[in-house]
Amino acid sequence: MRLRRSGPAEPSEQLDLGAVATGIGERPDRLAALDPRVRLISAAMLAVTLVSLTSLTSAFVALLAAIALALLGGVPVRRLQHLLPLELLMLLLLITLPFSVPGKSLLEIGSLSASAEGLRLAGLILLKANAVVLSLFGLVAVLGASQVVHALARLGVPAKLCHLLLLTLRQILLVGDEYRRMRLAMRARAFVPRSDRHSWRALGWLIGMLLVRSLARGQRLGEAMRCRGFDGRLHLLHRGRWRRLDSLVLAVAVSVCVALFAFDRWSHAA
DSSP states (O other), rough: OOOOOOOOOOOOTSSSHHHHHTTTTTTOOOOTTHHHHHHHHHHHHHHHHHHHHHHHHHHHHHHHHHHHHHHTTTTGGGGGGGGHHHHHHHHHHHHHHHSOOSSSSEETTEEEEEHHHHHHHHHHHHHHHHHHHHIIIIIIIOOOOOHHHHHHHHOOOHHHHHHHHHHHHHHHHHHHHHHHHHHHHHTTTOOOOOOSHHHHHHHHHHHHHHHHHHHHHHHHHHHHHHHHHHOOOOOOOOOOOHHHHHHHHHHHHHHHHHHHHHHHHHHHOO
């Protein structure tokens, strides 16, 4: 029997490498061509600038700019679910802060009085917090752990701190998997957490065993690294090259920060 050589795959059968690289439903990162150092420096400058804003108008403008930056950075829509804990905290601030800041009364509930100043402060914190987080999402969150650590090393961060950060980022997921396996083993033994002495003792054993296994994993990791020739230095495999585009983007980031700061002072004075 002769084997017939198959021709090229049909368009519907060909593998979409772009979809595999970016993930189904994810946006392409339009800032991927930038050096990670530019993204880290810009993120730090934007965070400091956004935190220093004192006007609601400037904070709202900064939030719009942060949303645009997140879209440019190709942040997946599903990653926005990580904002839920922040929004719950902001909701708590919106409820409690107006009643704890003195000022012009807007609402009275019994002996409690909600002030306009407290509501304004809560709204300002809400806008600034979301703007900072979205900016970090667009600039830093889409980078891999090795990219961030290598960029920090090229920016002059001490090598030991870079080692610690890289190992922490890589091992924290493994520790989480270990915790889930131990919880699954407890559920397989019909453990149901309650507010009694037995449950607290079992949870204490769980935390203790997790620490012991994490220590053992760290020791094995250190031995494996030494067996592979680790000499205490972080070898940069991709040193990168600072280009003219990076300088231009950094200049734009500085200009945006200065413009936001100036607009905030102008709107606050007005």
